[in-house]
Amino acid sequence: MNSLSPWALLAGTDLAKAEKPLFSIDYQNFLFQVFMTIDSLWISTTLPGKILCNFRCAYSPGGFTVSDEHTSESGITLILNTVYGRQTVAILVDTQKPVPVLRYITTLKPKADLVIPYWPKDMLFTAQTRISENSTGKIHASQWGTRTGFIYMSPTRPKAAPLLYLQNLSAISAYCEQTETSLGDTVGGEWPELGFSLPASKKPLKAGKEVTISDAFIAFGTVIPKTEAEVMTCYLDLLARIYLLMPLPDTQYKPWPEILQNGLKDLTESPGCWSQVAGHKYFNAYVSDYDTPPEIMVQLAILLPLLDYVEWSGTKLEVMQTIKEGLPDFYNEKLGTIMRWLPAAEDKLKGEEEQKMPMVMDSWYLHHPLLNLSRLALKGDKIAKALFLNSLPFAIRVARHFKYIWPVFYKMDTLEVIKAETAEGKGGEKDVAGLYAHVMLQAFELTKERKYLTEAEHAAKTLKGYGFDIFYQANNTAFSAGALLRLFKITGNKDYLGLSYMCLASIFRNTQLWDCNYGYGKNFPKFFALYPLNDAPYTAAYEEQEVFCAIHDYLKHAEGVEILPSVKLLLAEFIRYVVDRSVYYYPPMLPPDMLEEDPKTGEVDPKLWIALEDLQDGWLKSGTVGQEVYGAGNAFGILPRHYLRIPGRDFMVYVDYPIADLNAVKGKPVSFSVLGSSELECRMMLVKTGRSKIPEIEISINGQKHPAKGKKVTGGNQEFKIPGDCSINLKFT
Numbered sequence: 001m002n003s004l005s006p007w008a009l010l011a012g013t014d015l016a017k018a019e020k021p022l023f024s025i026d027y028q029n030f031l032f033q034v035f036m037t038i039d040s041l042w043i044s045t046t047l048p049g050k051i052l053c054n055f056r057c058a059y060s061p062g063g064f065t066v067s068d069e070h071t072s073e074s075g076i077t078l079i080l081n082t083v084y085g086r087q088t089v090a091i092l093v094d095t096q097k098p099v100p101v102l103r104y105i106t107t108l109k110p111k112a113d114l115v116i117p118y119w120p121k122d123m124l125f126t127a128q129t130r131i132s133e134n135s136t137g138k139i140h141a142s143q144w145g146t147r148t149g150f151i152y153m154s155p156t157r158p159k160a161a162p163l164l165y166l167q168n169l170s171a172i173s174a175y176c177e178q179t180e181t182s183l184g185d186t187v188g189g190e191w192p193e194l195g196f197s198l199p200a201s202k203k204p205l206k207a208g209k210e211v212t213i214s215d216a217f218i219a220f221g222t223v224i225p226k227t228e229a230e231v232m233t234c235y236l237d238l239l240a241r242i243y244l245l246m247p248l249p250d251t252q253y254k255p256w257p258e259i260l261q262n263g264l265k266d267l268t269e270s271p272g273c274w275s276q277v278a279g280h281k282y283f284n285a286y287v288s289d290y291d292t293p294p295e296i297m298v299q300l301a302i303l304l305p306l307l308d309y310v311e312w313s314g315t316k317l318e319v320m321q322t323i324k325e326g327l328p329d330f331y332n333e334k335l336g337t338i339m340r341w342l343p344a345a346e347d348k349l350k351g352e353e354e355q356k357m358p359m360v361m362d363s364w365y366l367h368h369p370l371l372n373l374s375r376l377a378l379k380g381d382k383i384a385k386a387l388f389l390n391s392l393p394f395a396i397r398v399a400r401h402f403k404y405i406w407p408v409f410y411k412m413d414t415l416e417v418i419k420a421e422t423a424e425g426k427g428g429e430k431d432v433a434g435l436y437a438h439v440m441l442q443a444f445e446l447t448k449e450r451k452y453l454t455e456a457e458h459a460a461k462t463l464k465g466y467g468f469d470i471f472y473q474a475n476n477t478a479f480s481a482g483a484l485l486r487l488f489k490i491t492g493n494k495d496y497l498g499l500s501y502m503c504l505a506s507i508f509r510n511t512q513l514w515d516c517n518y519g520y521g522k523n524f525p526k527f528f529a530l531y532p533l534n535d536a537p538y539t540a541a542y543e544e545q546e547v548f549c550a551i552h553d554y555l556k557h558a559e560g561v562e563i564l565p566s567v568k569l570l571l572a573e574f575i576r577y578v579v580d581r582s583v584y585y586y587p588p589m590l591p592p593d594m595l596e597e598d599p600k601t602g603e604v605d606p607k608l609w610i611a612l613e614d615l616q617d618g619w620l621k622s623g624t625v626g627q628e629v630y631g632a633g634n635a636f637g638i639l640p641r642h643y644l645r646i647p648g649r650d651f652m653v654y655v656d657y658p659i660a661d662l663n664a665v666k667g668k669p670v671s672f673s674v675l676g677s678s679e680l681e682c683r684m685m686l687v688k689t690g691r692s693k694i695p696e697i698e699i700s701i702n703g704q705k706h707p708a709k710g711k712k713v714t715g716g717n718q719e720f721k722i723p724g725d726c727s728i729n730l731k732f733t
Helices: 006-017 169-179 228-243 256-269 296-313 318-330 343-348 363-378 382-401 432-447 450-461 474-491 494-509 519-523 541-557 565-585 633-642
Strands: 023-027 030-036 040-046 052-059 065-071 075-082 085-094 101-110 123-126 136-142 149-157 163-167 187-190 193-196 211-220 274-277 280-283 360-362 409-411 417-419 643-645 651-655 659-663 670-674 681-688 697-701 704-706 711-713 717-723 726-732
Touching: 006 040, 006 052, 006 123, 023 075, 023 085, 040 101, 052 085, 052 101, 052 211, 136 228, 149 187, 149 193, 149 228, 163 193, 163 228, 169 211, 169 519, 193 211, 211 228, 228 494, 228 565, 256 565, 256 633, 280 296, 280 318, 296 318, 296 363, 296 541, 296 633, 318 343, 318 382, 360 363, 363 382, 363 432, 363 474, 382 432, 382 450, 432 450, 432 474, 450 474, 474 494, 474 541, 494 565, 541 565, 541 633, 565 633, 565 681, 633 643, 651 670, 697 717, 717 726
Parallel strands: none
Antiparallel strands: 023 030, 030 040, 040 052, 052 123, 065 075, 075 085, 085 101, 101 211, 123 193, 136 149, 149 163, 163 211, 187 193, 274 280, 360 409, 409 417, 643 651, 651 681, 659 670, 670 726, 681 717, 697 704, 697 726, 711 717
16 A cells, blocks of 8 residues: 555545546546545546556645636636635646646635745556545656656556646746745656645745646556667657647847857866877866866867858867877887876876866766767878777777676776775666767778677667666767767667667657746746756856757657657757757846856856856755866857858858758759648748848748748847748748
8 A cells, every 4th residue: 555645545535536527528428527525636547457546736724615617629617716815726627639638727816925835746546436445657757856747557456558647837936936936846746646835935925926836737648668769669659649738939030150259269268178298288178277187078079060160161170280289198018099188197186076187077077078989080081080099999898897887987997896885785877878879880980890880889779777767977979869869870779769769768758848937037038948967066168068969869760760750849949948048057138146156166157158057946046166268168069060151142041940951052042951840830041141131032931932021030030930941942032
């Protein structure tokens, strides 16, 4: 028998007595009925398999009186009077698609200043009698910290298809602003008593001021998954189904060409970004961090985005040669591999952290630089090719030693494990196997030697069974997704495609599908932000930028592959919001009073266009870790992927969705494909680069002329709304 709270026991008893529903909808073996009990308003939902899931959409310890109600074919709205104020509840069942979605929105208008010390969870599984008897279920994933407020679960006794509960926490921000509370860890619980509960107030709600206290979406699966891959794809499909119904925040165009120039100037000219060792200049990891030796990951994490920009713009940057000149000094001849720390400066390491010791390697740190070296090698860089190929035997030896299951830290000279697990019972860095597979596929592409493909497959097969736990670090998980998609294309083995979806599902599980509009959070958007680690309390510029680029790469490899419509939708939307909000990692875009004055590493300069490592929950200051120089790739990754240069024209075409099949020839119409989903729109702009006016334009979408004229915006630019998943043809006069 499951342990239950007094509120759950009372709810079950009261629900069992409820007879006549206030409202009901029967849809494809789902029955939704609204009942009033002594202290709650419930939506009792009968799932296929006859299991009952009950959703508490209103609660009052003293009970309610109904003062008004309105019904329609798809829902009911009730106005409920309580001793402490008025609650308004709107209930809607969306039946426009085979997967039904239940939504309920509840607002509270207190009669007097009101303190809320406790609020019960809003979901309770019961027997058919509605009594809280024994039932079992599996929680596949749920909210951690300030990520999306969700639970993805499957009833197992009785057995039923999964369901996804998602609380639109953006709507609760006004409550948090008044009560000085956070929405972190507000969705969760233990079976069978789950869901959202209001955080206990530190300050009272003001009398007469209405606030939203719940905005819940529940999408119900229709098929019981039989495999791990089916569990993950069901999550992606249910998430996309809810996403289309959510109130999505608006985005604003950001002038990335100007932002890039600001960042390039500060990156190259600010003394705090550089150190000098043995006659070579190296980038610091953090602004004014002179105590930590240079790291090869940092140098390459800056170099590769710069290369993207140079290839797009046709310009030359001296800083790239400066970086390249220092790379060979990271190679250890005795071990036959590149090192994390610059060997000539390892004596700076003081051991204040486990990995800050000579010869200690963080598992992903070996493979990430190799991946970037392979990208340079494939572009013809001979020095990078030599460093990459010469380091591969060591990387393979390490992989085989650990049987493709990497610890967190190990000694490079002895392979002694320094730290085996991220936490007790959690295992090591699980997604490193996918990152290693990516490196091996790069080696296979460069050399055509099949042994590297074999290594990639050995590593990929160890990822089975991890589910959402595959995620150790966001960029590595994204690289893993791409590698697994490539393996599917090479081998035709559908297991790899399923594992690729597993990686993507774990990435979306670690995003924040809500805006933190309380405290300092009012100063910057955070919708669809991605957390760098599975237990990180903040979002980070570097990992988001790398995932952004990795997803663009994923979509290129997906050409010719019928990937899930939900994946197309979610990937494109993630990209759209990254382009919108990444500028707020730069301190000049934020009020100085929300920046940490004493960061963990180096200094934070409020005037410097170098990204903060961390954006925190609304009640916390940001930049607590430091200002990360290696996050400088932000703008350099966005500009080449979202601005289309038009030969012979004084303007560029900007699209905030990913695109493909670009055809831009001087004097000819411009054509390209917009990716994503046709169910959503994205922004296209004509952005001036000179003094000339933007000419008249004729737009065709999927071969049909588009009648809408562009909206004139600041600077003489023009803006258009276009659908996702379409072909665009632009004819200029």
